[in-house]
Amino acid sequence: MQTQRAVRTATAAELLDAYRPGGAFLATGAETLLGEGVIARADKAEDIDTVLAATGGTNPVLLGALPFDTSAPPHLVVPETVRSAPALAGAPPPPLRSLPGPWRIDPVPEPAEHVRAVRRALDLLAADAAPADAAALRKVVLARMVRLSGERPVDVAQILRNLARRDPSGHTFALDLPSRGTAPRTLIGASPELLVAKQGGSVRANPLAGSARRSADPTTDQRRAVELLRSEKDRREHAVVVEAVAESLRPYCARLDVPAEPELHRTAAMWHLSTVVTGELADPGTPSHLLARALHPTPAVCGTPTDGARAAIDAIEPFDRGFYTGAVGYTRADGDGAWVIAIRCADVEGDALDVFAGGGIVAGSDPDAELAETSAKLRTLLMAVGVDQTA
């Protein structure tokens, strides 16, 4: 039996410093983990418990990513060494340092094409709008991608530190992925959205949906936040997600607390409508990864109902999402763990980064505003790279 080595470290900043490509870094709101080396893998999410049961050590950890497409292979590893530290928020990392350019910027699809894609989604929503029909399409999340191509291997460790610096309360991650060619590949991001966390008998999820761009001007920034909180369209878009998250968690819970009103959540780039759902598990042994799989994909990243929304995404989006809008997380042998939704992220390979952003479309969404919303969401990664513009 292979044994995992666990090392406790004083601060998350030390782990950020120690991260090297090939490792697995994840900062949740509760703790920070850095996995190094690999002693085992789970080829399927169904194998996680068996793989962890066959690993020696004190409550060993598996880290990894689930793709958006639930039929595609996940990437799940049991690191040889896992270093852990308290949450990142208490330990701000070193100053921002932009990556050297120049960057070639290729949007996929072109912005005007994304506007047309949103119109197509609105047509599908309108065609399906039989008010009493529970199966009618109510929300579709459409994404676009921007490829940044540089002239040297992308410095993922610096991007990770920049992400952590700008969004210390985000769930910052960097995870090596199976290479598609010869260059190393890393999924890197700072997600504001907790899919699910489980500790002992307690469960917590933090669905977000409904967004507005932050402004550098405090008055404008506040105005946008207040408008978002009052927006009927955004509240409808948000409610669909909260409903689905509660419905997926309820079968596992003895108690579930679902606040009736959303609150505001802020990242460096965005305002969001946010609801913190908390509960007590009927069986405290329910593993976090089982809950993550029961929830994924939520309507925050896919739509409602799931099958119809997924079909619309397949028909409209011109790329494979891969791990974008999947989940990144960890789980321990005792089932405790946390999974975040893989958004505000990039798939880095060699000299290039594919940066993704999407938004929920419901009846009443404005195609130009949706394009602007994706541009604003792209900023989380673009700013961390040092590209100070929206493509």
Ligand SMILES: C=C(O[C@@H]1C=C(C(=O)O)C=C[C@H]1O)C(=O)O
């Ligand atoms: C899909 C993304 O974000 C999701 C969509 C949101 C929305 O439509 O308002 C808000 C937060 C996320 O749940 C993304 O950032 O790419």
